[in-house]
Amino acid sequence: MSVLDTIRRRFHPLHHLRKSQMFRAFCARFDRLKMMRVAGVAFPIAGYFLKNFNMVLGRSLHEAETLKWFERLAGENDARVFWDVGANVGLYGFTFISANDSRSTVLYEPDPDNLAALQKTVSVNALEARAEIRPCAVSAEVGTAAFKRDEITGATGALATSEDESVFVERHFNATPETLDVLVTTLDTEAASRPSPDIIKIDVEGYELDVLSGAREMLATSLPIILFETSRDSEKIKELLSDLGYQFRDADTGAFIETLAHNTFALCSHHRWPT
Numbered sequence: 001m002s003v004l005d006t007i008r009r010r011f012h013p014l015h016h017l018r019k020s021q022m023f024r025a026f027c028a029r030f031d032r033l034k035m036m037r038v039a040g041v042a043f044p045i046a047g048y049f050l051k052n053f054n055m056v057l058g059r060s061l062h063e064a065e066t067l068k069w070f071e072r073l074a075g076e077n078d079a080r081v082f083w084d085v086g087a088n089v090g091l092y093g094f095t096f097i098s099a100n101d102s103r104s105t106v107l108y109e110p111d112p113d114n115l116a117a118l119q120k121t122v123s124v125n126a127l128e129a130r131a132e133i134r135p136c137a138v139s140a141e142v143g144t145a146a147f148k149r150d151e152i153t154g155a156t157g158a159l160a161t162s163e164d165e166s167v168f169v170e171r172h173f174n175a176t177p178e179t180l181d182v183l184v185t186t187l188d189t190e191a192a193s194r195p196s197p198d199i200i201k202i203d204v205e206g207y208e209l210d211v212l213s214g215a216r217e218m219l220a221t222s223l224p225i226i227l228f229e230t231s232r233d234s235e236k237i238k239e240l241l242s243d244l245g246y247q248f249r250d251a252d253t254g255a256f257i258e259t260l261a262h263n264t265f266a267l268c269s270h271h272r273w274p275t
Contacts, residue, residue: 033117035124038091040067042098043127046120047089048113051153066227066251066263070199071095072274073225073265074103079198083187083224084108085138085211086203088155089117090131096199097130104130106194110137110147110182111157132194136183139207140214145184148177158205159184186214196222202229209233212240219244226266227251234260241266249273 035044036052074082074096082105084093093105107118115135122131137147137159146160160179187200196218202208208228212219219226223244230237238248238260249256251263254273267273 033120035120040071040098041091041094043094043125044121045089045091045094046117046124048117051113052089063263065253067092067095069251069254069265069274070201070227071099073271074099074199076272076274077198077225079225080104081195081197081199082106083190083197083200085187085201086205087118088114088203090121092201093131094121097127101130104132104195106132106134106190106197108134108136108138108185110135110180111149112180113151134185134190136185138187138190138202138204138211138214139184140186140210141184142186142189143184144181147180147182149180151178156205159207159210161207187211187219188215188217191215191218191222197224198222199225199227201227204229206231206233209237209240212237216240223268223270225271227263228266229263230260231262245269 032048033046034049036047036049038045070092073079079096080103082093082096082103084090084105085108087093087107087109090105090107093107097103097105109115109118115133118131118133122128122133137145139145139159148158148160150156157177159182200215202211204211208230209232212228219241226241226246228237241248245268246266247256247268248258248260249265249267250261251265252261257264
């Protein structure tokens with residue numbers, strides 16, 4: 001999520017409505033899974049009208065510039081395989097495969113509501129051969145972990161690394177998240193049993209370094225394009241990727257950067273940047 005998207009979220013009327021327990025109760029009862037048309041995707045995507053409101057309105061309110069660069073990079077580099085870590089309801093993955101029938105995606109998502117949306121999109125559009133859903137979190141080690149759900153927006157759930165660490169819904173909505181035990185994998189483990197990715201997106205609410213730490217072998221071998229969010233550990237992430245030969249561009253503007261942006265593309269010398 002870009003800084004602009006964060007501002008929109010925090011100052012959008014819906015953000016304030018979501019602070020109301022009455023509104024949240026209404027959503028929990030009536031906000032049901034529906035098939036929706038989204039700009040840039042050739043088939044309908046399953047989502048929740050109120051949870052996924054920005055996506056419903058269109059990509060102008062949902063990381064528009066980042067998505068444009070993502071699509072252009074995929075085309076310029078003839079990308080065929082995309083791994084989406086923290087897939088939510090699959091906007092990036094489904095955008096990717098809808099542009100070219102030879103493409104495939106792997107969607108990593110531990111939240112039950114988001115998984116239901118992904119499964120419905122795949123089923124309704126008969127995408128089983130091109131979209132693999134992995135119902136798990138991704139981190140630095142394989143195992144199980146506590147996952148704090150975001151039942152309000154569906155977008156900010158995160159692994160609970162300590163009892164004292166709060167997540168978005170606790171800080172901004174004063175809500176107590178449901179905590180689930182979820183399976184955890186690593187990208188190195190995943191690469192042993194499926195085609196390596198040409199592009200990876202990582203959006204895991206501050207735990208991007210853990211994901212990358214569990215992907216060192218795959219990254220060194222495949223050197224995919226990486227789109228990732230950073231809200232902490234920026235210097236450690238930069239060092240890890242720089243050691244593999246990556247350089248960085250702002251995912252909103254496309255400009256080369258030395259300091260990681262909130263949304264960043266990491267590319268190696270063999271990757272082509274669209275002109």
